[in-house]
Amino acid sequence: MVSAARRILDRVPRPEDFTSAVHDERVVARVGVWFGAAIVILFVTGLVSHLHQNPVWWLPFGPEPAWAYRVTQGLHVAAGFACVPLLLAKLYAVYPRLFVRPVVTGWRHGLERASVGLLVAATVFQVVTGVLNVFQLYVFGFGFTRVHYATSWIVFGAVLVHVGVQLPAVVRGLASGGDLSGSGVRGGHAVPRGGTVPQGGADDVGPRGSDEAQTTRRGFLGAVAVATLTLTALTLGQTWRPLRPVALLAPRDPEAGPQGLAVNKTARGAGVVEAATDPGWALELVGPGGAVRLSRDDLLALDQHEAVLPIACVEGWSATARWGGVRVRDLAALAGGRPDDPVHVQSLQARGSYRESDLPGAYVAHEDTLLALRLDGEDLALDHGFPARIIAPNRPGVLQTKWVARLVVGGAA
Numbered sequence: 001m002v003s004a005a006r007r008i009l010d011r012v013p014r015p016e017d018f019t020s021a022v023h024d025e026r027v028v029a030r031v032g033v034w035f036g037a038a039i040v041i042l043f044v045t046g047l048v049s050h051l052h053q054n055p056v057w058w059l060p061f062g063p064e065p066a067w068a069y070r071v072t073q074g075l076h077v078a079a080g081f082a083c084v085p086l087l088l089a090k091l092y093a094v095y096p097r098l099f100v101r102p103v104v105t106g107w108r109h110g111l112e113r114a115s116v117g118l119l120v121a122a123t124v125f126q127v128v129t130g131v132l133n134v135f136q137l138y139v140f141g142f143g144f145t146r147v148h149y150a151t152s153w154i155v156f157g158a159v160l161v162h163v164g165v166q167l168p169a170v171v172r173g174l175a176s177g178g179d180l181s182g183s184g185v186r187g188g189h190a191v192p193r194g195g196t197v198p199q200g201g202a203d204d205v206g207p208r209g210s211d212e213a214q215t216t217r218r219g220f221l222g223a224v225a226v227a228t229l230t231l232t233a234l235t236l237g238q239t240w241r242p243l244r245p246v247a248l249l250a251p252r253d254p255e256a257g258p259q260g261l262a263v264n265k266t267a268r269g270a271g272v273v274e275a276a277t278d279p280g281w282a283l284e285l286v287g288p289g290g291a292v293r294l295s296r297d298d299l300l301a302l303d304q305h306e307a308v309l310p311i312a313c314v315e316g317w318s319a320t321a322r323w324g325g326v327r328v329r330d331l332a333a334l335a336g337g338r339p340d341d342p343v344h345v346q347s348l349q350a351r352g353s354y355r356e357s358d359l360p361g362a363y364v365a366h367e368d369t370l371l372a373l374r375l376d377g378e379d380l381a382l383d384h385g386f387p388a389r390i391i392a393p394n395r396p397g398v399l400q401t402k403w404v405a406r407l408v409v410g411g412a413a
């Protein structure tokens, strides 16, 4: 029995059996640094999005600059797509290390391997579900945002541990600067447990030291860089005009839709067609001074203002338009509130996560925060939120509530 098991184990490859020059520490370190940079961008921009939707008093976001959220979330989704080739390259470069033996040498080594397992699982999960979400394939039976948020802490924490453990290997791997020639450090253990690292010398012969190996490493890194940059360019087209013709990966064209602007949720999809086209519609405005009802004509008779602002969808696309309507701070005053009172917004929509939103005081006070009635000089299209919608600077698309039914000044519903 024991000898049979040993024979099988002997047939399982060892890290040394993978001789491709790509598994070299210098390649692993470089791809790791690129991937690590993408994760930091993703974590920071993701937290920005989270804090917009779940504000905390100690780090409030304001309405200025108006374009900030479109940039941070555009970056998030672009870096998200860039992760696909980076993750594949990273996994390919290091997979021989899976075959390290003995499988576990002690509790420290065991913890290290477990943390790498967690890192790989969480990152693959995050990238796969993130990409599916951007393509509007909501095939997973859970609330994407909450799970994605929780997993982001696991990914970030596991990356910190991993970088901490592998720092010596990264330093070694990068030490040669731009030089990818010579044998350098072999694959196998990223951190040799003996502590000493074979550097050049007798190790400088063999396949990894040849010119061919150097060419292989250069070619691999070059291909990864080209794939990553191409994906990023293809994604940024959904936000940045000059790249729009090549926005092959952007599932929505920000200009394809009524009034030349994309639509995420249609009036039909939200189940509001009847209520939104009812000629008896009136905004219910509630505040310290009581409640009033304002028809669309009443609203059009108030001071009208225009603001050129983007819709910046959480899923990465964004588009600028010229919105016209009533300042929310004027409505707050009309309801007997202060011009910087928070305002709670409710939609005609009966179900769905985005039927309500909150405008913090700083947003209400801003002159470009509107209850919009018009878009690019025309009445709002039904799919853009007719009869009235919220539009404010520096705000995630999901909070730009359409088909508004009720505004509660002072916040409480």
Ligand code: HEM
Binding pocket: 039, 042, 043, 045, 046, 047, 049, 050, 051, 053, 076, 077, 079, 080, 081, 083, 123, 126, 127, 128, 129, 130, 131, 132, 133, 134, 145, 146, 148, 149, 151, 152, 153, 155, 156, 314, 315, 316
């Ligand atoms: C791999 C590391 C990643 C990290 C650490 C990360 C982190 C985050 C965080 C913290 C949020 C905010 C969630 C919230 O509002 O509570 C977020 C949102 C989002 N992320 Fe990621 N993310 C990662 C990868 C990706 C990828 C690969 C994609 C897709 C290409 C993606 C697409 C999105 C989208 C669409 C949102 C908005 C969700 C919503 O508000 O509905 N993320 N991300």
Ligand SMILES: Nc1nc2c(c(=O)[nH]1)N[C@H]1C(S)=C(S)[C@@H](COP(=O)(O)O)O[C@H]1N2
Binding pocket: 261, 262, 263, 264, 265, 270, 311, 312, 313, 314, 347, 349, 352, 354, 355, 356, 383, 384, 385, 397, 398, 399, 400, 401, 402, 403
């Ligand atoms: N009531 C309501 N408002 C909503 C939504 C929704 O589902 N319901 N979707 C939001 C999302 S995800 C975006 S990106 C913007 C899109 O606005 P647009 O269709 O005018 O481009 O509306 C937001 N407002």
Ligand SMILES: [Mo]
Binding pocket: 264, 312, 313, 314, 315, 397, 398
């Ligand atoms: Mo959106």
